[in-house]
Amino acid sequence: MFSLQGITSGIQSFLHARFSASGVLIFESLIVILLATTLFALLGLVLVWMERKVAAQMQIRLGPNRVGPMGIFQTSADTLKLILKEGLTPDGADKLLFNLAPFVVMVVAMLLLAPIAFAKGFQVWDINIGVLYITAVSSLSVIGILMAGWASNNKYSLLGAMRSGAQIVSYELSAGLSILTIVVLTGSLQLGDIINAQQNGWWLFKGHIPVIIAFVIFIIAATAETNRAPFDMAEAESELTAGFHTEYSGMKFALFFLAEYINIFIVCAIAATLFLGGWMPLHIGNWQGFNHLMDYIPSSIWFFAKTFALIFLIMWFRWTFPRLRVDQLLNLEWKYLLPISLFNLLLVTVIAILGWHF
Template sequence: MYSLHAITNSVQNWLNARLSSTWVLIIESLIVIVLAIALFAALGLILVWLERKVAAHMQIRLGPNRLGPAGIFQTSADTLKLILKEGLTPDGADKFLFNFAPFVVMIVAMLLLAPIAFANGFQIWNINIGVLYISAISSLSVIGILIAGWASNNKYSLLGAMRSGAQIVSYELSAGLSILTIVVLTGSLQMTDIVQAQQNGWWIFKGHIPVIIAFIIFIIAATAETNRAPFDLAEAESELTAGFHTEYSGMKFALFFLAEYINIFIVCAIGATLFLGGWMPFHMGNWTQFNHVMDFIPSSIWFFGKTFFLIFLIMWFRWTFPRLRVDQLLNLEWKYLLPVSLFNLLLVTLIAIMNWHF
């Protein structure tokens, strides 16, 4: 199996041989920052273009097809437009908080990249409480949204922010319980341990029906937490103009727009790691030859392939299901998903204690 340990170790050894430990830490931090920003920029361009193409396919039309082959430069043109567009601040707004809110949302998204294993031997921070870290940090994004809604001094923005807060806080419960099913089966909160535990099969296959139920609940909750249709009540155009970012324009709006797509990538990367083996290839029990062939595919391709498959699912939801009402959205969580998640967690605990999984 291909591993990036050799590359990361050679960079580490090269720096250690020439610089003090303090400068090594500083330079490695700068490298991580540059790579994270580059990843954000690339994902923003790719995911927006992909969303438009998926929407066009669902609606039997072409989508972007002018700038570049298959319209691949359309998002670059949109980015240039947003960079050149004037950023306006309403007269009655709290100027500091109004300008600060987009950065809160983006900083939270950047922090969530740390424990994710993008490939075999390529991870920013292999923390032993990775799952707990992700659950804690992801909860902070709602603060940026609430700040944006309140600081805008706009009733539509405030209503959108309050809706988003209620929605995110509610669906975090089901998402957290779904994640706990994998923690119970693995016996570890460390992301690398969760990936290694799926060496002989991904949890969605060897964890029986309860893990499939947890996976479905996780995808629904992740869609709601990222304010995606059919759960986009925080930005309902027919009711709230644009919700919490009604008053935003230019690059401040672009940061909110980018953060939404980055969060989609992050929740899908977490789902791929927990349920679909992360960078681990597809292995079938004792099928040695088959497993050996699967190992020839680079681990990064496995990881991004699974992640983009889940991203496609979430985009598919948007162009398939109609938007729910607020009461329907909250009823779905508190009356259905949460009780099912609690019972499912007990069932998975029983499976783990009795060692009934494959």
């Protein structure tokens, strides 16, 4: 299979031949920061354009079609507009926390990129507690949201932040339990081990019905954690103007806007890694000819194809289902998803102990 490991090994060898160990670490960190920043910028442009086109197709209209072919430069024009707009800070706001909140949200999103394998041999940090790292760091984003809502000195912002906090904390339980089903089947918290365990088939297919249930629950919980419709009560425009980022403008607003789409990419990348094999091609048992043919497709294409398919699914939700009320949103988690997740985890544990999975 085509691998990017040769590129990463070549860069590492080049740096080791010219710099000390500390110098190599500094240069590698700078390269990672540059690549992560470039990825964020490209994902922001692509996903916003994709969102508008998906919405347009579902509403039988064209969507962006003036700025560039098929409107592909519309998001670039929007970005330029946001860069040029003045960033305002309300008089009664806590200026330090108000200005810090967007960066907290973006830094959390950047930290979550570390353990994700974008291709075979192309990963920033394959930490042995990768799943625990993801669940721990992802929960920090709610701090930035609460910080923004409280520091804005606006009742609508504060109410939106409180809704978002309750929503994220609640749905993290179901998302975490869904992830644990894969950890139980694999026997490891390391994302590299989870991907390698799917060499003879993705967990979604070889883990029986409990893994399918866990996958569905994870997608629902991930949609809620990213404040996407039909769970966008934190940004309910008809009630709260724009929710926790009502008072933000210019680049600070752009950071919140970008963080939402980056978080969508991250949760879909995690789902693709855990349930769909990440960069691993589609392999079926002992079908050597078929498996060998699938290996010709580069691993990075497999990863991004799976991730963008899940992103499309989440975008599909937005333009299909009506927004829930706050009580309906929390009832869905505490009365339905959480009990189902707990029973499902118990069932998966029995399957793993008895070896009933493929």
